[in-house]
Amino acid sequence: MKEFKKEYLTTNQGEPVNDDQNSLTVGERGSTLLQDIVFLEKLAHFDRERIPERVVHAKGAGAHGYFKVYKSMAPYTKAKFLQDPSKETPVFIRFSVVIGSKGVADTVRDVRGFAVKFYTEEGNYDIVGNNLPVFFIRDAIQFPDLIHALKPDPVSNIPGDSSQNPRFWDFMSLTPEATHMLTWLFSDLGTIKSYRFMQGFGVNTYKWVNKDGKAMLIKYHWKPVLGVQSIDSKESKRLAGLDPDIASRDLFNTLACGNTVEYELLVQMMDLEDENKQCFDPLDATKTWPEDQFPLIPVGRMVLNKNPENFFAEVEQSAFCPAAIVPGIEFSNDKLLQGRIFSYGDTQRYRLGANYLELPINRPKVPVNNNQQDGFMQFTPNRGSINYSPNTLGCGMPEPAPENGVPYTPFVEGKIERKKISKTDDYTQAGDRYRSMSKIDKDHLISNIVESLCYAEKHTQKKMIEHFMSADKELGSRIAKGLGF
Ligand code: HEM
Numbered sequence: 325m326k327e328f329k330k331e332y333l334t335t336n337q338g339e340p341v342n343d344d345q346n347s348l349t350v351g352e353r354g355s356t357l358l359q360d361i362v363f364l365e366k367l368a369h370f371d372r373e374r375i376p377e378r379v380v381h382a383k384g385a386g387a388h389g390y391f392k393v394y395k396s397m398a399p400y401t402k403a404k405f406l407q408d409p410s411k412e413t414p415v416f417i418r419f420s421v422v423i424g425s426k427g428v429a430d431t432v433r434d435v436r437g438f439a440v441k442f443y444t445e446e447g448n449y450d451i452v453g454n455n456l457p458v459f460f461i462r463d464a465i466q467f468p469d470l471i472h473a474l475k476p477d478p479v480s481n482i483p484g485d486s487s488q489n490p491r492f493w494d495f496m497s498l499t500p501e502a503t504h505m506l507t508w509l510f511s512d513l514g515t516i517k518s519y520r521f522m523q524g525f526g527v528n529t530y531k532w533v534n535k536d537g538k539a540m541l542i543k544y545h546w547k548p549v550l551g552v553q554s555i556d557s558k559e560s561k562r563l564a565g566l567d568p569d570i571a572s573r574d575l576f577n578t579l580a581c582g583n584t585v586e587y588e589l590l591v592q593m594m595d596l597e598d599e600n601k602q603c604f605d606p607l608d609a610t611k612t613w614p615e616d617q618f619p620l621i622p623v624g625r626m627v628l629n630k631n632p633e634n635f636f637a638e639v640e641q642s643a644f645c646p647a648a649i650v651p652g653i654e655f656s657n658d659k660l661l662q663g664r665i666f667s668y669g670d671t672q673r674y675r676l677g678a679n680y681l682e683l684p685i686n687r688p689k690v691p692v693n694n695n696q697q698d699g700f701m702q703f704t705p706n707r708g709s710i711n712y713s714p715n716t717l718g719c720g721m722p723e724p725a726p727e728n729g730v731p732y733t734p735f736v737e738g739k740i741e742r743k744k745i746s747k748t749d750d751y752t753q754a755g756d757r758y759r760s761m762s763k764i765d766k767d768h769l770i771s772n773i774v775e776s777l778c779y780a781e782k783h784t785q786k787k788m789i790e791h792f793m794s795a796d797k798e799l800g801s802r803i804a805k806g807l808g809f
Contacts (some may be wrong), residue, residue, distance in 0.1 A: 345656060345752075347363045348362070352415075360713065364692070376674065377799075378675065381439075382420075382426045383421045383428050384418045384420035384421070384639055385571065385572040386418045386638055386639035387628040387629075387630065387631060388417075389418050389585075389628035390413060390415060390627055391408060391410065391412070391589070391627075392624050392625055392627075393623070394622055394624050394625070398534065400649060401534055402534055403444070403532070404444060404651075404652075404782055405444035406652070407444055410622075413444055413628075414442075414689065415440055415628075416638070416685060418437065418442075419436060420437035420439070421436060422552055423439060423474045425473075425633050429566075429568035430517065430568060431517050431560040431563045431568075433557070433560065433776075434509075435454050436454065436516060436519070437454055437455075437479055438452075438546060439732075440546075442454075445689075446650040446690070447648075447690055449653065450646065451526055451544055451646040453475070453524045453543060454526060455522045455525070456525065457508070457523060457527060458527065458611060458612060459527055459660060460610070461501060461610070461660065462501055462608045462610050462659060463610050463629065463663070464659060467660075468497065469528070470499075474489070474749060477491065489779065493785075494784050495573075497780075497784045497788050498583050500794075501750045503792065503795050504610050504611070504757065504795075505774070507754050507758055508757070510727065510772040511761070511769050512557075514554075515559070516554050517559070518553065518574045518575075519571050519575050519585075520574065522547030523546060524545070525543075528609055528664070529542070529543055529661070530542055530611075530653060530655070530695060531537070531652075531654040531655065532591075532593075532652060533652055533654055533733075535730065537727030537731060537732045537741060539596060539654065539723055540593050540594065541656055542592065543592045545589070545592070546587045546588070546590075546626070546716035547588045557771070557775065557781060577630065579631045586627050587625070588623075588624070588625055588626075589618070589622075589624050590622050590623060591619040591623055593618065593621060594606055594613065594618055594683050603751070603752075605727075605747040608747070608748075610750070622672065635775030641676060642685045642686075643669075643686045645669050645671040646665055646668060647666075668753055674702070677700045677701050681754070682702065707722075740757070751794040751795040752795075754795035754796070755795040755799070758798075770803055770806060774807055777807060778807060785809075786809075788801055
């Protein structure tokens with residue numbers, strides 16, 4: 325039997341407690357006394373155990389590990405963690421299910437989150453990605469509408485999962501740019517039972533900048549070393565009833581047994597001069613970049629090797645953010661990404677409090693030096709009396725960090741306007757994807773869509789058939805036939 329160190333029960337103030345199982349009462353049958361501080365503290369703390377769940381990606385599973393580059397990426401980026409193949413950068417990853425609340429089954433049809441935090445020597449860098457390479461919308465201002473349409477009905481609170489939700493299809497029918505994403509979501513890649521066999525994609529376009537100040541556009545891909553596996557809709561429903569936590573358990577048990585889980589990081593690169601030469605808009609998150617023109621370049625390997633010690637402290641309180649970047653990595657003008665830069669830190673200040681970056685799981689492994697102070701739950705030491713800049717009394721500290729290499733200072737100009745991008749091309753890639761699928765994958769895509777779209781209003785079904793028809797005549801006709809048109 326495991327040996328335990330002797331420990332005496334205390335309150336949170338450290339006062340020894342000799343009984344926390346019987347309330348302090350007047351006589352053995354009560355009433356209970358207000359002065360029962362053991363009782364009051366125990367109940368009051370319990371009453372505050374829950375924090376707001378994430379507004380999306382509420383259910384997740386996390387793991388620790390490390391990342392190593394295969395060779396220096398110096399020609400493309402000056403990011404220090406991407407320079408030295410002998411260096412291990414610690415990482416924390418959180419996989420998640422997007423739409424359902426915390427109790428959702430792991431196998432339901434949905435997008436999965438694939439968020440990686442690199443604790444680099446230049447601060448934390450987060451790649452906050454998904455398991456599908458594109459997204460439903462291309463402008464962040466539509467995100468709250470998208471999520472409202474996918475989350476439970478605000479009247480009935482029926483958690484309309486995407487398979488029986490007319491509101492989902494209503495929104496999609498009026499969002500032609502979602503057609504491409506739907507060909508991914510309703511394929512078998514939308515139902516998975518193991519995170520170990522799942523790809524990840526940055527989806528948005530970022531920039532890498534080297535020491536000479538030269539930038540290029542890049543897109544991230546994660547490939548599971550074990551290969552990609554998914555399950556079909558029937559199996560996903562069976563497992564949702566039988567073993568709703570199958571993906572979380574699979575990850576936890578694999579690591580608990582001492583095995584590792586590994587993924588390769590790859591990037592696609594595009595020269596800035598080529599950005600406007602494509603027939604599609606490369607900064608549009610509803611598009612992939614063709615791999616024959618922009619080949620996948622292997623960058624390095626991530627090895628997951630340790631479970632969190634406490635789910636709440638590490639997984640629930642982890643805060644990933646596309647705005648967490650390091651020198652050598654920049655944002656592109658991708659309008660979805662630009663909104664994401666704001667949203668994550670904002671929701672985390674609400675979900676976890678102003679000092680959420682002081683929590684051990686979120687805290688960089690390098691010193692944090694600035695004059696920000698106070699706020700709820702501030703617990704790292706302040707900088708002493710000199711909490712302002714410029715100053716002489718503190719020898720001017722903290723001083724501005726030196727620029728590493730030539731600064732990247734892009735020039736932009738344009739009219740200020742609210743406008744769709746001109747190269748929308750909502751259907752070509754959706755059709756290409758359908759045509760590239762095997763017979764069985766096409767059959768599953770169509771039956772999965774029909775199985776779900778049959779719950780939508782007739783006018784919505786007609787509109788969706790038009791979209792699928794515009795992508796590919798066969799795809800549209802087979803869906804129409806399946807719906808009885
Ligand atoms: C404008 C579009 C988007 C907005 C406004 C948005 C916003 C959010 C918000 C508010 C959260 C909750 C964060 C938290 O409470 O810690 C979240 C989580 C997440 N989002 Fe997005 N999101 C957007 C698009 C995307 C896209 C395109 C991806 C994938 C590339 C993505 C991946 C994730 C992931 C993986 C998480 C969970 C992170 C974790 O595990 O804690 N999101 N998003």
